Amino acid sequence: MSERFKTAIAIAISVVALGIIIVGVSFTSAQEPTADDRVAALSASIKCPFCSGESLADSQSGVARDYRELIAERVEAGATDEEIIAEFVANFGQSYILDNSKSPWTAALWVVPIVALGVGGAVLVALKRKTSAAART
Numbered sequence: 001m002s003e004r005f006k007t008a009i010a011i012a013i014s015v016v017a018l019g020i021i022i023v024g025v026s027f028t029s030a031q032e033p034t035a036d037d038r039v040a041a042l043s044a045s046i047k048c049p050f051c052s053g054e055s056l057a058d059s060q061s062g063v064a065r066d067y068r069e070l071i072a073e074r075v076e077a078g079a080t081d082e083e084i085i086a087e088f089v090a091n092f093g094q095s096y097i098l099d100n101s102k103s104p105w106t107a108a109l110w111v112v113p114i115v116a117l118g119v120g121g122a123v124l125v126a127l128k129r130k131t132s133a134a135a136r137t
Contacts, residue, residue: 003132007125014121021114039072042081046071046088047096055098 043057
């Protein structure tokens with residue numbers, strides 16, 4: 001198998017992998033979440049103030065159950081997710097919010113591996129070309 005063919009296969013695999021990542025990220029559910037979905041998501045993103053590092057969704061304590069019911073009541077009353085989270089931040093502080101998906105660090109966690117894959121692929125192609133050019137001379 002020639003070096004050019006191996007390089008083409010490596011590039012094709014990289015492109016397919018990148019395509020799968022892009023398709024997976026872009027085809028997230030576009031439908032409106034139900035009230036139960038919102039309660040579950042909010043409960044999972046707020047740390048129980050009286051438990052040892054568990055989210056409200058994971059904790060089986062009575063306090064966590066009470067807070068889940070409070071979240072369900074606020075959702076039914078028409079409060080937005082941001083309003084509910086703001087209430088918990090006002091009462092307990094920002095450190096009790098587990099979901100930081102809007103932070104720059106979260107974006108970096110998605111972008112850096114993709115960029116690294118592209119740069120790594122480019123470096124491999126350049127090295128392969130250099131070695132095959134050196135072998136020809």
